[in-house]
Amino acid sequence: MTWRVGVDVGGTFTDLVATDASGAIVRFKVATTPKAPEEGLLDALRTLLREVDAAAIVQLSHASTIATNALLGQVHLDLPRVAFVTTEGFRDVLEIGRQSRSSVYDLHVKRPTPLAVREDRLTVRERIDYDGSVHLALDAQTVTDAVATIRERGIGSVAVGLLNSYINDTHERAVVDALRAALPDVAVTASSALVREEREYERFSTAVVNAALLPVVRGYLERLAAGVRALGISAPVFVMQSNGGTAALAFVAERPATLVESGPASGVIAAAAVGAAIGIANVLSFDMGGTTAKAGTIIGGEPEIAYEFEAAGSTHSGRAAKGSGYPVRFPFVDLAEVSAGGGTIARLDTVGVLRVGPLSAGADPGPACYGKGTQPTVTDANVVLGRLNPVALVGGTFPIDASRSHAAVASVAAPLGGDVERTAAGIVALVDAEMAKVLRIVSVERGLDPRDFVLMAFGGGGPMHACALADDLGMRRVVIPRYPGLFSALGLLAADVRATFSRSLVAPLDATTLGTARAAAAALDGEARVALRAQGVAEDKIRTVVELDVRYTGQSFDLTVPFDGDEAAIAEAFHQRHERRYGYASRDERVELATVRVTAIGSAGAAPHTAIGGNGTRRDASAARIGTRRAWDAGTFVDAAIYDREKLTAGSAFAGPAIVEQYDTTSWIPAGWNATADPAGNLIVDRP
Numbered sequence: 001m002t003w004r005v006g007v008d009v010g011g012t013f014t015d016l017v018a019t020d021a022s023g024a025i026v027r028f029k030v031a032t033t034p035k036a037p038e039e040g041l042l043d044a045l046r047t048l049l050r051e052v053d054a055a056a057i058v059q060l061s062h063a064s065t066i067a068t069n070a071l072l073g074q075v076h077l078d079l080p081r082v083a084f085v086t087t088e089g090f091r092d093v094l095e096i097g098r099q100s101r102s103s104v105y106d107l108h109v110k111r112p113t114p115l116a117v118r119e120d121r122l123t124v125r126e127r128i129d130y131d132g133s134v135h136l137a138l139d140a141q142t143v144t145d146a147v148a149t150i151r152e153r154g155i156g157s158v159a160v161g162l163l164n165s166y167i168n169d170t171h172e173r174a175v176v177d178a179l180r181a182a183l184p185d186v187a188v189t190a191s192s193a194l195v196r197e198e199r200e201y202e203r204f205s206t207a208v209v210n211a212a213l214l215p216v217v218r219g220y221l222e223r224l225a226a227g228v229r230a231l232g233i234s235a236p237v238f239v240m241q242s243n244g245g246t247a248a249l250a251f252v253a254e255r256p257a258t259l260v261e262s263g264p265a266s267g268v269i270a271a272a273a274v275g276a277a278i279g280i281a282n283v284l285s286f287d288m289g290g291t292t293a294k295a296g297t298i299i300g301g302e303p304e305i306a307y308e309f310e311a312a313g314s315t316h317s318g319r320a321a322k323g324s325g326y327p328v329r330f331p332f333v334d335l336a337e338v339s340a341g342g343g344t345i346a347r348l349d350t351v352g353v354l355r356v357g358p359l360s361a362g363a364d365p366g367p368a369c370y371g372k373g374t375q376p377t378v379t380d381a382n383v384v385l386g387r388l389n390p391v392a393l394v395g396g397t398f399p400i401d402a403s404r405s406h407a408a409v410a411s412v413a414a415p416l417g418g419d420v421e422r423t424a425a426g427i428v429a430l431v432d433a434e435m436a437k438v439l440r441i442v443s444v445e446r447g448l449d450p451r452d453f454v455l456m457a458f459g460g461g462g463p464m465h466a467c468a469l470a471d472d473l474g475m476r477r478v479v480i481p482r483y484p485g486l487f488s489a490l491g492l493l494a495a496d497v498r499a500t501f502s503r504s505l506v507a508p509l510d511a512t513t514l515g516t517a518r519a520a521a522a523a524l525d526g527e528a529r530v531a532l533r534a535q536g537v538a539e540d541k542i543r544t545v546v547e548l549d550v551r552y553t554g555q556s557f558d559l560t561v562p563f564d565g566d567e568a569a570i571a572e573a574f575h576q577r578h579e580r581r582y583g584y585a586s587r588d589e590r591v592e593l594a595t596v597r598v599t600a601i602g603s604a605g606a607a608p609h610t611a612i613g614g615n616g617t618r619r620d621a622s623a624a625r626i627g628t629r630r631a632w633d634a635g636t637f638v639d640a641a642i643y644d645r646e647k648l649t650a651g652s653a654f655a656g657p658a659i660v661e662q663y664d665t666t667s668w669i670p671a672g673w674n675a676t677a678d679p680a681g682n683l684i685v686d687r688p
Contacts, residue, residue, distance in 0.1 A: 003052050005235075006492030007041050007062040008266060010289075014040035017489040018048055018057075026051060027486050029394075029664070037066050038224040045231055054232035061492040062224075063240035063266045067259040070216045071209070071312035071326065079212045080156040080187075084116040085146050085175055086204065087163040091121040093201050094208060100323030102314060112312070112326055115212045120155065122146040124162075124175060132168035143175055147182045158183075159211035161191035161204040166504055169193075187214040194255065195329045197595055198504040202308060205327040209311055210257040217256035221249050236536055238497065242332035244269045244303055245498020245601065248535035257328050260311045263488065265333040268296040268303045270491030271456045274481050276301050278678060282453045283479075284439055286469065287487070288461035291341040291360040295438040296333055297446065297453075304442070306334040307549070307560065307597075315339075319441060331500050331599070336441040340434045342379040342461045343367055346427045348412055354423070356430040368408035369400045376412055378431050380405035382464060384424035386631035386640070387659060387668045395663045425632055432465055436472045443473070447580035450475055458487035463660075463667035467685060478673075482612075482645075482681035485664025497602035499531040502595050509550065509567050509591045520596045521546045521563060528600030537602030549595035550574040552586060558594045612681040614649030621652035621677075626661075633657045633670050650679040 005018045010032055018026045028047045032040040041062055070077040084094065095114055103109045124146055125139035150158060158179055165172040169192035176190045191207035221239070228237055238246035242261035252259055264287070271285035275298060283298040297304040309332050313325020319336065339358035343366060346356045356378065365373035367380050382388040383405040390402035406420060413423035443450040450473040457466030463480045470478050481487055501524045507513040525544050532542050548570060549558035559581065561573040571591045579585040624647035631640040638657050645662035653676040656669035660683065667683065669675050675685045 001056055002058045003056050004059040004493055005045070005048065005057055005061070006266075006489045007044055007060070008263065008486075008489040008492065009037050009041055009062060009064040009066075010263065010488075014044050015486045015489040016044035016048060017483070017486055017493065018052060019493060025483075027483060027489075027664075029486070036223075037064060037069075038220055038227055041224065042227045042231065045228070045233065049231060055234070057233050057235045059238070060228065060233065060235050061238040061240065061246050061495065063262045063488060063492060064220075064259065065263045066220050067213050067217055067256055067262065068312060070213060071260070077216055079115065080215045081120065081153070082116040082208060082212050083120045083122060083150050083153075083155045083158045084204070084208055084211075085122050085124060085158060085160045085179075087127065088123040088125045088142070090163060090200070091118070091123050093204055094121065097201055097205075097323070097327075102321040102324035111323065115208050115326065116159065120153070122149055124171075126162065126171045128162065128164040128168045128171060130164060130167075132164065134168075134170075138171045138174055143178050146175075147178055150179070150186065151183060155186065157187040157189070157211045157214050159189045159191065159204070159207040161200070161207045163200060165190075165192040166196045166198060166203060187211065187218070189214065194257070196501075196503045197329060198506060199329075202327045202329045206257055206329045209260075209326050209328055210255065213256035213259075214254075217259065218253045221253050225249055238535075240266050240492060240495060241498065242309075242330055243305060243498055243500060243599075244333045244495060246492070246495045247497060247499065251499070251531065251535055257311070258330050260328060260330075261309065261332045261335070264294050264335055264337075266491035266495060267294070267458060267488040268298065268333045268335070268491070269495045270481070270487050271296070271458070272298045272301060272303055273491070273494035274456065274479065274682065275454070277680065278479070278682060278684075280454045280479070283456050284443060284450060284453045284475075286435070286439065286455055286457045286462050286466060287459040288435065288457070288465060289341050289459045290343045290461075291339065291362060292337050293340045293435045293438060293459075293461075294335050294337045295435075295442045296335045297442045297448065299448075304334040304446070305331050305560075307331050334442065336438040338434050338438045340378070340431045342377065342382075344378050344431060346376045346378070346381065346409075346412055346430075348415060352415055354412065354416065354426055354430065356427055357434065367405070369402060369405040371399070371401055371404065374404075374408060374411075376405075376408035376427065378427060378461070380408050381424040381427040382668075384409050384420060385428065386629050386637065387464060388666055389661060393666070421632060421637070425635075428465070428468075432468045432472065435465060436469050439469060439473055447583070454479055456481065458484040460485045460665050463665050463683075465668070467656075467668065467670050467673050467687075470687070476687050478685040480660075480667050480683040480685065483664060484667075497532055497535055497537050498599060499528050499535075500597060500599045501527045501531075502597040504595045506594055507592060508553070509571055509593050511567060513593050514567055514570075517548065517563070517593060517596050521598055524596065524598035525600075528598050532600045532602045535602070541603045543601050543603075545599045545601065547597045547599075548593055549597065550591060551594055552578075553590040553592045560597070563596070611679050612649055612677065614651050614677075614679075616650040616679050618651050618653050618676060621648060621654040624648045624652060625654075629659060631657060631659065631668075638671070645681075645683075648677040648681070648683075650677060650681075652677040 124142040127136035189211040310325030343360040367377040546563040575585040640657040658669040660667040
């Protein structure tokens with residue numbers, strides 16, 4: 001019997017899910033070790049090896065937040081001193097940027113600290129023109145001087161980004177070769193090797209982010225690989241990328257910037273896989289953890305992908321605050337995020353109005369009911385409302401002190417009139433309103449009607465709030481997967497191996513341009529296939545997807561459409577997408593092609609799927625009922641039935657108000673909603 005293993009290394013817990021050929025699932029949660037994140041993964045594997053032979057593991061995939069944490073300045077993840085070598089006259093492009101202000105009206109707004117300080121931004125004399133021709137030959141002496149400066153300063157990582165190197169990288173490769181020959185111990189990143197697209201600022205920024213992360217991530221991956229081999233596991237190790245696909249260690253070790261959104265991506269991939277298994281093509285994914293809530297969109301079974309984001313940036317009402325982070329030009333699963341989770345703290349503002357967030361109690365001290373904290377959190381509010389077990393969670397192994405929750409909520413209720421229960425209900429209503437915003441961002445603001453989608457809720461807190469959010473958006477169905485609290489680890493087992501290659505070809509969209517684009521796509525297709533074969537994917541398991549970035553002539557932003565048909569068909573696909581996104585289309589305006597992009601996808605196998613027993617005939621779920629608890633619903637306390645998720649079989653059906661308890665989360669089903677367990681153990685929750 002062989003096993004495939006997925007491990008999600010989170011900020012608080014490391015989750016492991018393993019599945020064999022029959023679909024049987026083994027799952028564990030262990031504590032994450034922030035100072036050495038690979039140790040949490042290895043601890044989870046050690047636990048697994050008590051039940052599974054190391055030689056039987058044929059695939060190990062994992063997701064990690066190490067890249068994001070390093071950029072955010074986490075202790076023990078110190079970034080190296082980085083040098084940036086660029087064309088003479090362009091050393092300040094990284095700081096000038098696009099003049100975006102993350103807070104428009106803040107006179108004291110601060111831009112992100114440069115990853116390569118000005119004194120370490122060195123220049124060489126050269127110039128490649130916009131069409132790739134050599135306007136000024138590379139001056140060898142300026143290259144020699146830059147190499148000498150880097151050696152003298154003891155700099156450990158270098159990014160090289162020359163003007164227009166995306167179209168002709170001759171000079172850039174010469175500089176990179178000189179650096180590697182003279183400084184073999186220094187990590188070197190070439191911008192054109194990562195991003196062959198226009199816009200020098202975004203390309204330069206991506207290269208510098210990659211250079212900053214290289215020593216940190218490479219060291220982490222090397223320790224991880226050594227630890228895995230020491231456990232006797234010889235299976236290939238893959239890492240989740242921001243684009244929702246995995247890649248082998250050697251591939252991502254040179255491209256750590258592709259891992260910045262590694263953790264959140266796997267949950268959306270799992271949602272797409274579950275949706276496909278139960279015949280739902282359009283899904284809004286909703287992931288609520290301890291500190292944040294995230295939402296993504298799946299259309300026609302495919303997660304929505306964007307092609308630029310700001311690493312380590314901040315958000316405002318769920319939207320990325322432009323200018324607050326470091327631009328990275330890589331594909332990533334398009335997510336909206338808000339500071340709202342189980343640990344989010346409720347408070348009274350300076351005029352006595354109840355507010356929730358953005359501060360979180362985190363894992364330490366955590367919600368008041370965990371025994372350390374004293375401030376009221378969303379978790380405490382749910383305990384007061386009777387929706388969470390007032391005695392213990394995690395299968396009875398994690399004690400809960402309901403009296404501490406009551407006291408914490410009472411501290412903010414007193415100035416509001418002293419009604420603790422209504423204050424707790426207000427806390428939940430406020431956090432629900434914040435989380436509904438991110439669902440609107442990935443649906444309504446993208447020109448999509450949420451009523452055409454199914455809401456899939458996961459994470460430790462998602463199933464507790466899902467029905468209220470669906471009500472807010474007019475959605476009629478919620479799916480709560482079988483293991484919501486371990487869902488991101490499950491997503492790793494559903495993720496394909498992916499590699500994306502692109503090339504800018506800015507020209508009017510016509511037959512001649514499309515001929516050039518087809519030739520470029522063929523070359524990129526070959527590169528992408530080589531990349532996947534190098535990672536162990538068989539040729540017959542590889543498929544490629546070709547897309548174009550298109551825009552109206554003169555626009556500074558693009559929309560991505562399939563490379564399908566002639567220029568008229570492509571232009572019409574662009575017009576339709578533009579109209580859906582922005583509310584209008586200008587069919588009499590000229591359209592131009594910006595970029596050709598090819599993604600190679602290597603099938604990694606089916607997602608875990610195990611029947612839960614029962615013949616699927618709809619019947620009463622009384623056999624799974626384990627009690628009753630008074631819980632708040634629609635402005636008053638009612639008797640809510642409590643069900644043990646593990647005892648539900650296919651066809652088990654019940655109506656709200658109800659509480660469903662399981663090892664990794666709790667689900668709240670309000671009155672007016674009906675739940676049914678499907679053959680795979682998903683809860684299908686409908687409003688008639």
